[in-house]
Amino acid sequence: MDAAVIIEIKDNTFARQFETMTEKGLVTVEYSFQEKKIFLTKLNVPDLFDDEEFISNLLKEIMAIAIERKLKVVPILPKIVVFFKKNPVYKELLPPGIRL
Structure with a gap:
């Protein structure tokens, strides 16, 4: 691990x-x-950057910030929607009415 x-x-x-x-x-x-x-x-990465695990870890850190600040998270980008689908533990951060 x-x-x-x-x-x-x-x-x-x-x-x-x-x-x-x-x-x-x-x-x-x-x-x-x-x-x-x-x-x-929007997610901006350098050219030729393809480290999906890094992006996933970055999004987890952002979710921690949202939890700390008591914010709901609205994923606009398809890549972030996929993150929520792969990490259902964060679904409580979605505002009411948001379905993925």
Whole structure:
């Protein structure tokens, strides 16, 4: 079993994105807020970046931030919808009425 990877995330509130640096460059997840919901709107990765496990771990860290801040998460991107389907433990973060 691999130990959980700790990813350093910066919440860049000015740019409205979570940021983390990888060996290949900056990875960001853009967001917007509406009431007590965070909409995850865009995932930006460097060219040739294809580490799905890293992206999954990054999204888990973002879910932890949402839990800490008592936010509901609205996945806009198909990749984030797939993350929720693969990780049903986070489904309680979805707002009422959101079906995946």
